[in-house]
Amino acid sequence: MTEGDRYLYSQEPPQFNLVIIGTGTIGQEHMRVAAMLGRARVHGIYDTQAHSLDAAEENFKKLSSDTLVRYPDLQSACNDPAADALMICTPNYTHFEVLKVAMASSKPIFLEKPMATDLQDAAAIVAMSASYSSFIQIGLQYRYKAQYVEAFHEALDRRSLGIVKTISVSEHRPPFLDKVGQWNKFSRFSGGTLVEKCCHYFDLINLLAQARPSRVYASGGQAVNFLDFEKDSERSDIDDHAFVVIDYNNGVRASFTLNMFCPDFSEEIIIVGDEGKLIAQENFNFQQQAESTTTVEILKGELGVSKKMDVSYTRALEQSGHHGSTFYEHIAFVDQLEGKSVDCATALQGMWSMVVASAAQQSMITGQAIDIEEFIETNDLKILQP
Numbered sequence: 095m096t097e098g099d100r101y102l103y104s105q106e107p108p109q110f111n112l113v114i115i116g117t118g119t120i121g122q123e124h125m126r127v128a129a130m131l132g133r134a135r136v137h138g139i140y141d142t143q144a145h146s147l148d149a150a151e152e153n154f155k156k157l158s159s160d161t162l163v164r165y166p167d168l169q170s171a172c173n174d175p176a177a178d179a180l181m182i183c184t185p186n187y188t189h190f191e192v193l194k195v196a197m198a199s200s201k202p203i204f205l206e207k208p209m210a211t212d213l214q215d216a217a218a219i220v221a222m223s224a225s226y227s228s229f230i231q232i233g234l235q236y237r238y239k240a241q242y243v244e245a246f247h248e249a250l251d252r253r254s255l256g257i258v259k260t261i262s263v264s265e266h267r268p269p270f271l272d273k274v275g276q277w278n279k280f281s282r283f284s285g286g287t288l289v290e291k292c293c294h295y296f297d298l299i300n301l302l303a304q305a306r307p308s309r310v311y312a313s314g315g316q317a318v319n320f321l322d323f324e325k326d327s328e329r330s331d332i333d334d335h336a337f338v339v340i341d342y343n344n345g346v347r348a349s350f351t352l353n354m355f356c357p358d359f360s361e362e363i364i365i366v367g368d369e370g371k372l373i374a375q376e377n378f379n380f381q382q383q384a385e386s387t388t389t390v391e392i393l394k395g396e397l398g399v400s401k402k403m404d405v406s407y408t409r410a411l412e413q414s415g416h417h418g419s420t421f422y423e424h425i426a427f428v429d430q431l432e433g434k435s436v437d438c439a440t441a442l443q444g445m446w447s448m449v450v451a452s453a454a455q456q457s458m459i460t461g462q463a464i465d466i467e468e469f470i471e472t473n474d475l476k477i478l479q480p
């Protein structure tokens with residue numbers, strides 16, 4: 095190797111040690127992505143299930159020769175002096191309790207979405223986060239998907255669409271996957287489908303609308319999936335389709351459509367302003383295991399340049415998880431560890447995504463539109479009062 099090559103291929107050693115709490119599907123994705131990014135080392139792991147730890151260790155061996163510390167309990171996982179940051183990747187219903195133990199360490203924390211299963215816990219987390227000596231980043235990483243990075247740039251930075259008026263989002267996909275203990279088949283463990291899954295989309299819509307939601311109406315239910323699914327004699331109660339309408343206090347109107355009994359995955363955002371329309375789409379033919387296609391199209395009519403583009407990250411990044419968005423989420427997390435200011439989901443943004451989701455779930459039950467200011471008052475969410 096020549097001297098020049100040595101510098102070309104040399105990489106700074108990882109600067110931070112991470113502890114992963116909960117080593118199921120997403121915990122292992124974070125381990126994979128951290129190893130790929132190489133700026134932080136996975137130092138240790140903790141899970142309540144030995145088989146999750148075994149699987150995580152086995153899979154990690156394929157990526158790294160680093161030995162992992164395996165903690166016997168949550169306290170020791172959170173308080174290892176060698177650890178610089180904690181990543182909480184446990185099921186939704188455990189987040190609040192695990193977070194309280196993690197925060198006693200004063201270490202930087204990454205907390206998976208949704209931050210909690212109910213709004214009272216979410217409000218407590220926002221309050222705790224505001225006075226925390228370190229920082230808490232929430233795992234709402236869809237904002238880093240290639241098509242949304244471009245959509246945000248066009249709609250919010252370049253203002254290519256003029257003043258944004260309407261936002262329509264949809265997700266069509268197959269049913270929820272298996273989880274350790276099947277927690278995602280029950281609303282009391284997941285917070286409900288719109289909280290568990292769709293907080294990602296409500297976060298995107300909130301960011302694009304740049305205002306407070308004022309009214310939410312939704313219709314939906316459980317039509318096809320897990321109708322016969324039971325665990326410990328308890329029947330699955332999770333919704334598999336929904337139509338949600340959201341009004342914002344700046345006049346922006348939005349809609350969200352969910353269908354979870356489709357053969358393929360597709361996501362779409364259509365944003366329309368007074369000067370143009372943007373369509374961002376991601377399609378993944380799950381049955382054919384074909385490569386996903388991701389496009390952004392802008393139509394300006396007579397007002398300017400229209401264009402359509404394929405957008406992507408490198409194949410390796412896209413395959414590392416959530417179409418590369420988890421990788422960029424890690425960049426934001428490590429940048430924050432280095433003291434840089436970054437664009438990442440805050441506890442307050444995480445809570446607003448839950449407010450829209452929870453109001454929509456309530457509307458589905460009552461059949462009535464939910465006035466958000468009243469909803470905030472009824473639920474005693476003082477932290478959100480203007």
Ligand SMILES: NC(=O)c1ccc[n+]([C@@H]2O[C@H](COP(=O)([O-])OP(=O)(O)OC[C@H]3O[C@@H](n4cnc5c(N)ncnc54)[C@H](O)[C@@H]3O)[C@@H](O)[C@H]2O)c1
Pocket residue numbers: 115116117118119120121140141142143146168183184185186188192206207208233234235272273274275290416
């Ligand atoms: N950001 C995203 O796109 C994304 C994607 C998938 C999952 N998630 C979120 O990540 C979290 C985990 O989801 P998953 O799909 O990995 O679930 P999973 O069931 O595959 O894994 C969860 C793991 O946590 C362990 N666990 C349960 N209780 C624990 C506790 N008290 N302490 C330590 N470990 C515990 C389980 O044994 C299991 O190994 C959920 O909050 C989920 O909503 C986020």
